[in-house]
Amino acid sequence: MTIFTPTAFRQQFPALADAGVYLDSAATALKPLAVIEATQQFYSLSAGTVHRSQFAAARALTEQYEQARGLVARWLNAADDRQIIWTRGTTEAINLVANSWLAPRLQPGDEIVVSEAEHHANLVPWLMVAQAKGAKVVKWPLGANRLPDIQQLPHLLNSRTRLLAIGQMSNVTGGCPDLAQAIQLAHAVGAKVMVDGAQGVVHCAPDVQAEDIDFYAFSGHKLYGPMGIGVLYGKAELLEAMSPWQGGGKMLTQVDFSGFTPQPVPWRFEAGTPNVAGVIGLSAALRWLSQHNAEKMEMWSQQLASLAEEQLSALPGFRSFRCGSSSLLAFDIAGIHHSDIVTLLAEHGIALRAGQHCAQPLMAALGVSGTLRVSFAPYNNLQDVDALVRAMHSAVDLLSE
Ligand code: PMP
Numbered sequence: 159m160t161i162f163t164p165t166a167f168r169q170q171f172p173a174l175a176d177a178g179v180y181l182d183s184a185a186t187a188l189k190p191l192a193v194i195e196a197t198q199q200f201y202s203l204s205a206g207t208v209h210r211s212q213f214a215a216a217r218a219l220t221e222q223y224e225q226a227r228g229l230v231a232r233w234l235n236a237a238d239d240r241q242i243i244w245t246r247g248t249t250e251a252i253n254l255v256a257n258s259w260l261a262p263r264l265q266p267g268d269e270i271v272v273s274e275a276e277h278h279a280n281l282v283p284w285l286m287v288a289q290a291k292g293a294k295v296v297k298w299p300l301g302a303n304r305l306p307d308i309q310q311l312p313h314l315l316n317s318r319t320r321l322l323a324i325g326q327m328s329n330v331t332g333g334c335p336d337l338a339q340a341i342q343l344a345h346a347v348g349a350k351v352m353v354d355g356a357q358g359v360v361h362c363a364p365d366v367q368a369e370d371i372d373f374y375a376f377s378g379h380k381l382y383g384p385m386g387i388g389v390l391y392g393k394a395e396l397l398e399a400m401s402p403w404q405g406g407g408k409m410l411t412q413v414d415f416s417g418f419t420p421q422p423v424p425w426r427f428e429a430g431t432p433n434v435a436g437v438i439g440l441s442a443a444l445r446w447l448s449q450h451n452a453e454k455m456e457m458w459s460q461q462l463a464s465l466a467e468e469q470l471s472a473l474p475g476f477r478s479f480r481c482g483s484s485s486l487l488a489f490d491i492a493g494i495h496h497s498d499i500v501t502l503l504a505e506h507g508i509a510l511r512a513g514q515h516c517a518q519p520l521m522a523a524l525g526v527s528g529t530l531r532v533s534f535a536p537y538n539n540l541q542d543v544d545a546l547v548r549a550m551h552s553a554v555d556l557l558s559e
Contacts, residue, residue: 162454168537178507179545184329184357184486184533185511186379189443193382196442200435207431209408223434226441227424233444234374234391235365241397243424244432247388248356249279251375252323254390254427255352256283258403259373260321266292271314271349272323273298273306274523275333278516280323280354293320300523304481305333311343319349326358330515330524330531332463332484334358341370350396356380361456361485366391378436383443387436390427397423406430455536459485462534462543469547473554479524488515488529494557496528502556506549 160166168174170190180188206216208223228239236242245251260270270284274297281295288295296314301307306324315322322344327334337353344351355364355376366374373396378387392400402409402420406429410418420426460483467487470476475492490496500512513528514521521528532546 159451160449162451162458162536164458164536164539167450167455168539171537174537178509179542181508181510181532181534181538181542181546183535183538184380184531186385187360187382187535188537189384189439190382190446192446193384193439193442197384197435197439200438204434208434209425219434222441223432223437226437229441229444230389230391233363235367236391237367238394240422240424241391241394243390243392243397243427244437245375245388245390246386246433247377247379248354248375249377249388251373251388251390252279252352252354253283254403255373255375255392256287258400258427259350259392259396260284261287261291262401264288264291264293264320267318268293268320269296269316269318270294270321270323271296271298271311271319271344273325273335274300275304275306275328275331275335275520276323276325276517277329277354277356278518279356280325280352281519284321284323297519298322298324300520303333304328304331304479304524306335306340308336308339311340315343315347315349317347319344319347321350321352323352323354325354325356326364327361327484328481328486328517328520329357330486330488330517330520330529331479331481332357332486332488333481334484337364337369337371345370357486372396378440378443381440381443382447383440384433384436387433387440389440394423397427400427402426402429404429456485458536459534459538462538462540463487463532465540466532466534466543466546469543470550473550474558475554479526479529485534486531487533488531490526490529491554494554496530498557499530499550499553502553503546503549506545506552508546508549510546 171188173188208220227242230242231239298306350372352373359376360381374391379385409429412419463485479488496512510532512530
């Protein structure tokens with residue numbers, strides 16, 4: 159395993175040369191050379207596509223593509239490679255569960271419990287299905303600690319609850335709810351649990367078996383992999399009972415004008431030519447990550463966020479929405495609009511995000527119209543914190559005049 163030192167680690171990310179001070183890794187992580195090279199090699203050297211052709215190059219590619227599935231399965235400790243479905247990302251994975259698992263099982267009056275902290279990707283698909291079926295989406299409110307209030311959960315779950323939707327980690331506060339307890343409570347009323355791992359996976363990959371997770375989704379691009387590739391994990395018996403959502407090439411074994419016979423799991427959910435480059439890039443990211451000390455990387459990112467929070471707290475009107483020791487730091491400055499600040503920060507070459515972060519219900523719960531958010535990754539350094547703090551002082555001085 160490579161010893162983690164921030165300076166050496168940074169050198170693996172060519173985009174840092176041009177990205178300025180990149181503090182937006184919660185939106186998408188920069189890509190290390192290992193991923194860039196694997197993707198480039200795929201486009202330079204590969205011929206054909208997967209699961210379609212007999213020639214040697216295409217067969218080799220199919221093998222690589224299926225081996226990558228195994229790599230993800232081991233990453234999540236799934237019992238079987240066939241429990242891993244390739245999707246375009248977290249959003250598509252959740253929509254697949256909503257349409258393929260939930261919709262056919264949802265009766266009028268049934269309930270779906272969704273935490274108030276969710277990204278729109280883990281709320282809107284449930285609203286869409288509920289609307290179509292006459293079911294109800296029930297809000298699981300935040301508690302005082304800005305995490306979904308676990309004390310309230312037992313009162314929201316009942317025999318009509320079909321599903322609990324919960325994020326492993328908030329993309330705003332960085333808060334990680336007590337998944338084990340939430341899952342246990344949901345299972346006690348017979349509900350299944352969809353865990354949105356988009357934000358959490360890079361900080362801590364779950365053990366899906368030990369944590370008894372029914373469905374888990376994540377996106378490759380937040381895990382140092384390419385955009386346009388993601389994963390849905392599902393319990394075998396749930397996936398087996400699901401019909402395909404999208405129809406097309408290679409998701410069936412036989413078709414005529416009277417109907418079709420779907421492929422076994424997981425291929426029945428992978429209609430059309432897949433994102434092979436994405437799969438190869440994501441597997442390169444996982445291999446690369448396994449050579450690094452995840453604990454040290456996480457500690458460094460969290461330390462930078464703590465330092466930034468401490469130094470920014472000297473600004474008049476500074477208010478932090480950070481949960482615990484997260485590497486995400488959402489904040490605002492009383493009396494100054496976040497979009498004015500972010501415009502000035504951009505002039506200083508600081509890349510961060512301001513707005514609602516695709517989490518409007520969470521913004522409402524926090525009582526704000528939006529926030530600034532800096533998100534630290536292990537390739538950030540102390541100079542990045544300095545640059546942020548200096549630029550913030552200059553922006554706040556200018557805007558307070
Ligand atoms: N959930 C959370 C918590 C996220 O942060 C994101 C990405 N911002 C998503 C879901 C959606 O991921 P994607 O856009 O990659 O599908």
